[in-house]
């Protein structure tokens with residue numbers, strides 16, 4: 001992956017684009033039933049950042065499953081690494097209640113500005129702190145958090161072992177780490193040319209770690225964390241909607257592929273054919289994301305309770 005440059009402007013824009021797409025999916029997910037059976041995604045892929053910040057309540061349903069797996073409790077302190085515009089940070093802040101605390105950490109000042117607006121509009125300023133920082137060096141005190149969550153963040157972090165070690169450092173004994181990531185090999189279109197689809201959606205062109213879920217338990221163990229839970233969240237689209245996540249991903253994949261040497265005309269023809277098939281009633285898109293949870297050994301000295309798993 002030495003030829004990949006994720007620091008160029010296109011890659012940066014892609015990161016923000018990815019967040020918008022990710023948000024659109026979350027906006028339309030329907031919780032446990034949806035993740036087990038798959039479901040249609042409806043609209044809103046290209047919502048501008050301003051609209052997203054205003055739409056503070058739009059994704060509550062999609063966040064339930066993540067919250068459930070993390071099991072946040074009243075009075076706990078949590079950290080959201082790569083918090084983006086703060087959807088999950090706010091949900092978790094609600095869950096830990098007035099006596100709890102959430103800290104959102106992100107490397108992007110723009111994302112943090114969006115998060116700050118969201119926190120303020122939800123009147124959570126008193127229990128949410130936001131800070132600019134890297135996943136590998138958050139600057140947070142050691143053993144200060146009851147849980148750490150990183151949703152679609154670690155796939156962008158070059159030194160993933162350092163990022164997970166940092167989360168382990170910040171966790172109190174008994175604390176939980178929840179990581180949600182996509183395996184980009186499990187991104188499939190009903191395509192007439194499977195090989196070209198594979199090349200266009202080669203996740204290595206867009207991420208430092210395109211298949212992170214497969215490695216998470218090993219990485220957890222190396223950081224001294226005990227894997228406690230893993231769950232899949234499939235996203236399935238069987239009807240074409242130009243605003244769906246899968247339809248939006250077509251341009252994202254095509255652009256990355258062309259930047260990395262896939263023939264432009266071939267990529268454009270492939271996208272056009274997939275779209276045309278969709279419009280003709282022949283649409284299939286599926287993507288798999290996974291939530292992994294690990295626990296730091298020990299007894300929670302703050303609550304006096306035993307270490308618990310999520």
Ligand SMILES: C[S@@+](CC[C@H](N)C(=O)[O-])C[C@H]1O[C@@H](n2cnc3c(N)ncnc32)[C@H](O)[C@@H]1O
Nearest residue numbers: 019082083084106107108111134135151153156
């Ligand atoms: C796809 S977005 C996900 C945002 C959020 N977790 C969510 O699910 O809505 C990825 C986020 O990770 C942040 N990020 C990327 N690399 C990072 C790093 N090394 N340290 C901290 N944040 C990082 C980006 O700025 C962006 O906000």
